[in-house]
Amino acid sequence: MNVTRVFVSDDGWLAMVDAETARYARGSLPDAAPGILRCSTAPTENTVLVDTTIFSAEADAPQDRALLMAQALFAVSLRGALDPLIATAPLGANHAVALRAALPALAEPPRLRDDCFAMPQGVDWVPVETALGRLQAALAPVAGTETLSTSQAMGRVLAADAVARRSNPPQPNSAVDGYGFAHAATGEGPQRLPLVDGRAAAGQPYAGKVPHGAAIRILTGAVLPSGVDTVVLEEDTAVDRAAVVFDGPVKPGANTRNAGEDVRAGALALPKGHRLRAPDLALLSALGVGAVQTHRPLRVGVLSTGDEIIASPDQPAEPHQIWDANRPMLLGFAKGWGYTPVDLGHVADDPNVIAERLTDAAQTADVILTSGGASAGDEDHVSKLLRDQGTLSAWRIALKPGRPLALAMWQGVPVFGLPGNPVAALVCALIFGRPALSLMSGAGWVQPMAFTVPAGFSKRKKPGRREYLRARLNAEGAAEVFASEGSGRISGLSWATGLVELPDEAIDVAHGTPVRFLPYAGFGL
Numbered sequence: 001m002n003v004t005r006v007f008v009s010d011d012g013w014l015a016m017v018d019a020e021t022a023r024y025a026r027g028s029l030p031d032a033a034p035g036i037l038r039c040s041t042a043p044t045e046n047t048v049l050v051d052t053t054i055f056s057a058e059a060d061a062p063q064d065r066a067l068l069m070a071q072a073l074f075a076v077s078l079r080g081a082l083d084p085l086i087a088t089a090p091l092g093a094n095h096a097v098a099l100r101a102a103l104p105a106l107a108e109p110p111r112l113r114d115d116c117f118a119m120p121q122g123v124d125w126v127p128v129e130t131a132l133g134r135l136q137a138a139l140a141p142v143a144g145t146e147t148l149s150t151s152q153a154m155g156r157v158l159a160a161d162a163v164a165r166r167s168n169p170p171q172p173n174s175a176v177d178g179y180g181f182a183h184a185a186t187g188e189g190p191q192r193l194p195l196v197d198g199r200a201a202a203g204q205p206y207a208g209k210v211p212h213g214a215a216i217r218i219l220t221g222a223v224l225p226s227g228v229d230t231v232v233l234e235e236d237t238a239v240d241r242a243a244v245v246f247d248g249p250v251k252p253g254a255n256t257r258n259a260g261e262d263v264r265a266g267a268l269a270l271p272k273g274h275r276l277r278a279p280d281l282a283l284l285s286a287l288g289v290g291a292v293q294t295h296r297p298l299r300v301g302v303l304s305t306g307d308e309i310i311a312s313p314d315q316p317a318e319p320h321q322i323w324d325a326n327r328p329m330l331l332g333f334a335k336g337w338g339y340t341p342v343d344l345g346h347v348a349d350d351p352n353v354i355a356e357r358l359t360d361a362a363q364t365a366d367v368i369l370t371s372g373g374a375s376a377g378d379e380d381h382v383s384k385l386l387r388d389q390g391t392l393s394a395w396r397i398a399l400k401p402g403r404p405l406a407l408a409m410w411q412g413v414p415v416f417g418l419p420g421n422p423v424a425a426l427v428c429a430l431i432f433g434r435p436a437l438s439l440m441s442g443a444g445w446v447q448p449m450a451f452t453v454p455a456g457f458s459k460r461k462k463p464g465r466r467e468y469l470r471a472r473l474n475a476e477g478a479a480e481v482f483a484s485e486g487s488g489r490i491s492g493l494s495w496a497t498g499l500v501e502l503p504d505e506a507i508d509v510a511h512g513t514p515v516r517f518l519p520y521a522g523f524g525l
């Protein structure tokens with residue numbers, strides 16, 4: 001063996017760089033590998049101390065690490081670059097990159113293929129519509145019910161049909177201020193009807209009967225007195241002493257409203273599942289519905305995960321840390337959608353802590369939205385945890401942005417693991433979260449509002465996935481899109497007033513091409 005140098009690691013393994021090692025380094029490892037053996041000789045002037053722990057990531061056993069060191073040193077020596085390395089001992093920590101770079105390659109980098117822009121093979125890419133269909137089928141209303149007075153029920157979802165207690169209007173009445181009479185007593189040409197004493201006003205009904213051929217002063221909303229079926233508008237009349245004059249003919253029933261013409265007593269006023277808006281409070285009140293059976297608001301827990309996240313901008317953040325953007329956004333969605341937001345705070349990427357927080361949350365929330373850690377990387381603890389301990393259905397959705405979406409049950413509570421990138425978190429929350437939460441709240445599945453507008457941009461999109469772009473309408477009514485599609489560009493979320501939805505198929509969008517615009521307002525934002 002033509003030993004040129006001996007390298008000894010601090011744990012006693014010896015590597016020699018020479019022609020033998022060259023053969024070994026290029027070949028397979030025989031049982032007694034030449035070039036590496038347990039150090040039994042005292043260090044000589046030929047000995048260089050090496051720190052083989054720099055290869056801890058590559059090998060656990062000291063002898064294996066020494067072997068890697070031998071291979072690296074041999075490769076370096078072949079290039080004649082050994083001496084500068086040896087000049088600074090111990091040989092190791094300061095040279096980790098150079099020595100790693102010198103290791104012979106074992107793996108080939110993946111080659112670009114003709115279909116390199118296709119979806120990865122062997123991955124179950126779920127089209128958006130399929131994913132939505134599965135979600136819809138899997139979920140059910142979970143919010144309990146309680147009876148509330150109508151005045152307290154704004155924003156609540158009806159848990160039972162609301163039925164009209166009486167008709168609207170309850171009685172036939174006048175639609176205008178004018179004069180009322182029996183139509184049968186009038187005809188064509190000038191009409192002159194003597195007035196009875198008294199009048200009919202809203203809230204002050206006329207108790208008597210108006211004689212055939214006579215008229216009565218009547219105001220808007222007044223119940224039609226007996227003997228009155230038609231009203232002439234005040235502006236079309238003149239009063240001649242104690243008579244009213246006008247030109248006939250007047251249509252029978254003119255300017256009157258029939259009892260129950262709006263809603264009849266006993267009719268369905270609002271169906272179960274309807275979310276009460278201010279106009280609905282008007283209707284229910286008008287129909288005498290003073291109390292309604294409602295679903296309790298869905299409790300939506302929101303949890304952020306990630307070692308880099310600082311829960312609030314009230315707290316300082318180091319340069320490697322970022323303030324939580326997703327949690328305030330998702331809590332805001334929940335509130336805006338009429339649910340009870342439950343702030344579950346932020347946890348670091350520690351599976352035990354995440355599990356503990358989810359377990360607590362399962363007591364206080366009906367559904368949990370997490371963000372971060374949804375994909376399959378080293379730090380993607382949410383999806384791993386849900387896979388190991390929950391019943392995860394990890395979906396890779398043919399969607400951009402927002403492809404990783406982890407769905408699981410945690411102690412009976414559905415967990416939506418949204419992607420960490422804020423733009424992806426928003427898209428997943430609006431496209432998947434909103435209809436799903438609506439269904440769970442008792443309000444049924446909802447479709448986003450969308451309308452077709454001309455594109456104010458151009459883009460060529462490949463087939464196989466749906467894309468959502470941050471967009472807003474310009475003065476011409478065309479949809480312009482945000483300058484960047486980067487999923488971390490949070491400013492684009494505020495710049496936009498909605499999303500443009502590009503279909504799953506390929507599309508070549510030019511200025512003027514019709515595209516679907518989904519306004520934020522249609523998502524209840």
Ligand SMILES: Nc1nc2c(c(=O)[nH]1)N[C@H]1C(S)=C(S)[C@@H](COP(=O)(O)OP(=O)(O)OC[C@H]3O[C@@H](n4cnc5c(N)ncnc54)[C@H](O)[C@@H]3O)O[C@H]1N2
Pocket residue numbers: 304305306308309322323324325326327371372373374375376377380401402403404418419420421422424487488
């Ligand atoms: N090798 C791959 N890498 C990534 C893939 C992939 O398919 N293969 N998918 C990318 C896509 S698309 C997305 S989206 C993200 C999803 O990642 P995770 O859900 O696992 O989220 P993180 O890795 O934890 O974070 C991603 C990104 O978002 C930032 N973040 C996280 N939480 C918040 C928050 N509450 N507020 C503001 N910003 C947040 C985080 O710092 C990261 O920058 O994965 C891609 N990678």
Ligand code: MOO
Pocket residue numbers: 399400401402403404419421423424487488
């Ligand atoms: O879901 Mo990722 O972009 O698609 O950010």
